[in-house]
Amino acid sequence: MDNIPQATVRRLSLYCRYLEKKEVEGGNFISSRELGDGIGTNAAQVRKDLCFFDRFGTPGRGYPVSFLRRRLLAILGIKDQTWRVAVIGAGKLGCALVGYGGFNRQGFEFVALLDNNPEKFGRVYGALRVEDSARLDEIVTRRRVDIAMLTVPAPAAQGVLDNLTAVGVRAVLNFAPANLDIPAQVAVRNVDLAVELEGLSFFLVGLRSRSDNP
Amino acid sequence: MDNIPQATVRRLSLYCRYLEKKEVEGGNFISSRELGDGIGTNAAQVRKDLCFFDRFGTPGRGYPVSFLRRRLLAILGIKDQTWRVAVIGAGKLGCALVGYGGFNRQGFEFVALLDNNPEKFGRVYGALRVEDSARLDEIVTRRRVDIAMLTVPAPAAQGVLDNLTAVGVRAVLNFAPANLDIPAQVAVRNVDLAVELEGLSFFLVGLRSRSDNP
DNA sequence: CTATGTGAAGGCCTTCACAGCG
């Protein structure tokens, strides 16, 4: 029971979000149909995803909302667990992320904001001061950082990633538009806005040519 | 020659990025092998992706770097074309995006920054002033907005999306953690940081349990 | 002899369909 598709894991997060809404509204049971509709997939997919883990449902009734939500949170590792997050790169994006309160709400806590530019040292964003990224090793170790967000310029990204993994960080959310060499045993998720925008551009070009030659 | 996999489109962006680097370094030809290694895939995948569109290569030599890059830019719709982007939601993230210069570099230009909070009207970020999102229709039309970035709170996202599509916007990059109903003929790409973080959390939990019970 | 272009094979994820439970 190990090889869970990435796509399934992504949907688990969406299920949790929908279940939270449903729980607040006071729903007790939810069908795979409704849960699927709610996140933009279908009932069979929901049942398949969930049965990777356990039998959460009751035939004829559906899934108990609150119970299912707690179980999924546990599976995702954000129940009774707060991951400690460091942001490397105190540019506009890094500072915006630290200032955003939405993550603290559930399971994640910012514990460091680093940059290599001395002019930024000491500036305060959210609950953090900018500190010197030359002290990355020490800070990451002492604050027991679990996850790093990489918001440095692309040319610096590989070096920082190597430093992070050398100190034991095993999970990285990378915002730099760089093609990183990813060490084994490390998970890197890329958030690449240029790729997303260019995907939209490609879609628009297709639309246009289809309406030009109908 | 129509049904291009999303995955292929995403890789096109990465190919372009790698080719740009290669072109600057003065490379004339590049093999599918090198291009694949460069973006973290393999040679066969590169050839398959490219041959959806044309025969760009020369057997025995590889692909002409500069030529291939220009052709891919054209396919992605970012050669001789600048898409006009509006950001809806002048929170920390929206303002950081507008202030980030990286997109203007190629193919995208910010033309509006809207919010519904009167206290923010008139504040300047990058080259833009915050304007009233009540005037969305007029502004989007007059400035010929092609793409919208949604950086509003989740509960507001669906309403804004509906407004945008009503005025003819067909491409949206959504940052709100909301399960949106997406109208037909509209492309929405979601950038969902909670989903990414929770994916990393899931990975870390898996790592831990595997090292506990080896 | 090297490297592309491409049908065929393979693998992974989604969808189907139905047995079985409440």
Place this chain on the structure above:
DNA sequence: CGCTGTGAAGGCCTTCACATAG
């Protein structure tokens, strides 16, 4: 009778393998 759990079928994307071009 409704809805879950799940093997089987289907579809899409990736990888293979080789004919072909330079």
